[in-house]
Amino acid sequence: MNASVKLPLYAKIALILIGLYLLMDICYLGQQIILPFMYAALFSILVSPLISFLERRKIKRIIAISIAMLLAMIVTIALFYLITSQLSIFEKSMPAMRQKSDELMVQGSSWVSSKFNIGQDKINAWIIKSKASLIDNGSAIIGKTLISLSGLLIVVFLIPVYTFMMLYYQPLLLEFLRKLFAKAHQQKLEEVLLLTKKIIQSYLTGLLIEAVIVGALNSTALLLIGINYAILLGIIGALLNVIPFIGGIISVALPMAVALFTKSPSYMLVVLIAYVLIQFFDNHYITPKIVASKVKINALIAIAVVLIGNALWGIPGMFLSIPLTAIVKVIFEHIEPLKAWAFLLGDDMPRTSKLVFNMPKRKPKKIVSDLSSH
Secondary structure (H helix, E strand, O other), X not given: OOOOOOOOHHHHHHHHHHHHHHHHHHHHHOHHHHHHHHHHHHHHHHHHHXXXXXXXXXXXXXXXHHHHHXXXXXXXHHHHHHHXXXXXXXXXXXXXXXXXXXXXXXXXXXXXXXXXXXXXXXXXXXXXXXXXXHHHHHHHHHHHHHHHHHHHHHHHXXXXXXXXXXXXXXXXXXXXXXXXXXXXXXXXXXHHHHHHHHHHHHHHHHHHHHHHHHHHHHHHHHHHHOOOOHHHHHHHHHHHHOOOOOHHHHHOHHHHHHHHHHOOHHHHHHHHHHHHHHHHHHHHHHHHHHHOOOOOOOHHHHHHHHHHHHHHHOHHHHHXXXXXXXXXXXXXXXXXXXXXXXXXXXXXXXXXXXXXXXXXXXXXXXXXXXXXHO
């Protein structure tokens, strides 16, 4: 006799919250293991069309995977070499930029002293104290950064190994998923896998195209304005722009600082105007047509998951947040009790809502008091 236990609503909510907490805790504690697998899975989905193309040309699977991985490594090394070569040039001008920043600080302190009647000695003491605290904080940040970089290097070396293994054992993994689900759910499973693959490939390809276009626009604009290190700043801006919503704001800070230290404040304003125009073009033409054509997630959820990804895994989590949310949305769309949550994640705005939030007006009751009876 099978007796189904019906839990009250508060118990269901408590179990869901406990499950989410445990999931977040596992993701945070196991990030050194989970992150390489996540990136390897996304990268294997991205390069799988190339491997399929090579296999159709009668090339063995292991050779096709090796060719795809070699091409990806060549592109990555070329990009790394370009950035490091530009950074070496940028490093040579650091003393001049530091001197210019000191001059601007002296001018700023004199202006504040004259406008707000604050003693120059107090301002200088505050500047010295701020510099000392900045150096102390900077040393701590550098130490944490070195630890993070060591972990990042391990991840970078692990990702190609995991990607190769995932691509090689892809038939085994797919057959495992088929055996894991009952025959009644086989068709729905294939639909989820195919749709997930299509969405991730479209999203990642769109991101690469967007990064190339935005990097070219950034570099061209900075070259026309006359800002030094335009190529380096354009590439960094394109890489930061991959982070949804937040990266575009951060990417403008560095070229504005370079314009201020190497040129004048007027150049900084011109750089800001140029980047605002580029971001407008990116947000209204490039992203909707290329990147967001398949990944339909509304802006509210996108910002929330980016912040959650940053809290869990830092910058790598911000990159992963949108594609992971897209995968979750696809899964929810194929499970009947979770379709409402898939609708919440999407951006299909309903024209009207059947819910009425205004309370119906009621006529006040007429109260008759007979004072004479008292």
